[in-house]
Amino acid sequence: MAELTGGGLVAKTLKQAGVNHIFTLCGGHILPIYEGCLTHGIRIIDVRHEQAAAHAADAYARLTRGIGVAVVTAGPGVTDAVTGVVNAYAARSPLLLIGGAAMIGLKGMGALQDIPQLPLFGSCTKGTWSVPETRLIPEFLTTAMRTALTGRPGPVFVEIPIDVLVNEVEDRLAPIPTGYVHRNPAAADPESITRFSDLLARAERPLVMAGSGVYWDDAASDLARFAERAGVPIFMNGAGRGCLPSDHPLAFAQARGFALSNADVVAVLGAPLDFRLGYGRPPTFAEDATVIMVDSDPTEMGRNRPLALGLTGHIGLILRQVAGALPSGVPSRFETWLGQVRDKEREGREKLEAQAVSDQVPISHYRWAHEIARVVDANTIVVGDGGDVVNCAAKFVPLQRPGQWLDPGQFGCLGV
Template identity: 45%
Template sequence: MAEIDGGRLFAKALKREGVEYVFTLNGGHIYNLYEGCVDEGIKVIDFRHEQVAAHAAEGWAKVTGKPGVAIVTAGPGVTDAVTGIANAFQAPSPMILIGGNAGISDHLRGGLQDFDSATFLKPVTKFSEQVKRVERIPEYVSIAFRHATSGVPGPAYLEIPIDVVGGVTDEENVKYPGSYRTDAKAYGDPEYIKQVVDILHNTERPMILAGSDIWWNDASEELREFVEMIDSPVFLNAMGRGSIPSDHPNLGSLGRRYGLVKSDTVILLGTPIDFRLGYGADSMFPQSPRLIEIMMDGSKIGQNRDIDVGVVGDSKAVLRQIMDELRATGYKSPGKGWVEEVITEDQALKAADEEMLNSTQSPIHPMRVMKELRDVLDEDATVIGDGGDIVTFAARVLNINRPGHWLDPGQFGCL
């Protein structure tokens, strides 16, 4: 078979993953990777700063549900991308960062931009390694994608030194991994599903808070069905926004505190008890409602406040289990009175915003800006909310109608 270089091997591996775009800032250590991408029909999107390239890769993941790929040059190219990859680690979002380095053969000889970036990035990635041999590039790419997409998603990093990028091998020495990932879903422990169902049978005022797991697990349909089945108000956060259309009668936005104060059971779906819930303080849960928390990441369950039942698993699978068990046990909802009470309060709070929404002050009030945007945005608009106060105003006013159409800074708070 013919010889093939590291750049082409890399691009072939990306092609097998269905990658359409890579986001980058040009650098000499990684030039062969671009040539390989062009030869394989992968579009190279060039930016003016590596941080932007990393954020773009995470943004691609957030709006498509597929890992985004960023390529940066050695040394400062990698360090410039750290904020983007740290944000993906906190989010969490599946992305792949590729970084260059001086040649392995020149290690510790003072090569240009020689830097142990693989060790440097281990604390903020799920996987971070250096590729040491040309023929193993596709194998390493497959490992990086597997780590980025398995279980709780997150970023993976590959350092590919310049003599590996530009190295050549006979293609018969190359193994292209095939079936190396599974789409199998993580179902909840049946005993814990029964505990959830037992609580719901004895609940009069349920309330649901749903977050990013709903998006990553493609569980929007299951969430809507569950909300309607138990006649619960639902409040969405983070990547969960848009999982239920803005005109759904059970969806609230400003009445969350009212619901938390008066509910007897709160169901947290992909929603950690972090600063956005007052770290679980009693002031947020004054009636001490029963807490059910369902998370992909079991380490987040019970963070900051004791819970009654914690279920680890895929939100789509777990919600389906809960609904099947509710039907099997003859569940009947408490009726629509409670959800109507919460949504009535929600609407009253929205009415109180009318003065700000129609303000004529100069400079313009941020709420007026949001109102004008709300009135002209398409039903399928994707909204990116920057950090600070403006994202709060946007979340308060703008309507998000589809999954994956809302991006905000998340826990890391990138501005």
């Protein structure tokens, strides 16, 4: 019978799950995983700090809408990765962090780099596990990946002690589960769809805020069809940027403050009402605005502001349902409102463009962003680091497709 080390089982399980890359910084507690990766054809991408490994795996997960894997050594390797995991949690990114650990029999005895690692991730992951036996590695890893990918995506942590990685087990005693991830998209009930379409059809000044959930649900084409059917202005934030091209006639950016504060109906799609949206409260939102939310995460419903309607499910499916329920002639009702938003968009753009050609020294941050934007095309992936960089770049960089824009998200981490 063929035997595999625990490290070989890790690599075999990841490979069967479609993982072809891991991001890592070499450490003694995880060497058997590298040997397994070499055997099973998984590319090892080395970094110089474990935080970078976590950020890289986060980015990989976002760009593929699949699992991104970081592998770090025990103790300081694990603690160095915490910031990257927290950032992924806030950004709903399905990151799998695999951490080495001291031998099971030496835990608590002062072994090299031994600390209680699972409690570090209790508040910033969807789940944490420590693998007790080599034969259970596939079961624990597939459970972790299923947890990361289903519902609201997010990071998970699996600790594997060095003896569990070194030990060998017969292949037949460690079967790798299959068919363990089923992301069945959920539609909304007919009554909620009717309510949504009625609220929109009766509005005078509606708008849509499309957030990262639109990207994660792969709903960009549904957003475009809905926008054209409803005829409402669309604003985007987070990974939602690019889900409508920047030059789409219903895509706006510079008029956001005006539009949000004057809208009487706001449909928030996959975007939490956090600081980026003024918590959904005045003065960012009008006091009497009717707020609708669509999200895969039911815990977002009603957070920071009461909702007129909250729908939990797949954003693309729900947009299709609402578009089909809207009465004909709805877009023509919003022409005056759209004209006002377009005027504010033009005013905002003109102010920015005046600063974008400034020759001041040191260089204006708007001039810098303008020059960057000139070399961005549809094949470019733009990463906006935290702070002023992301704020300035977002005002200028043109986006043509989903997944073209990466930013830290709600955690605002520098150095991503």
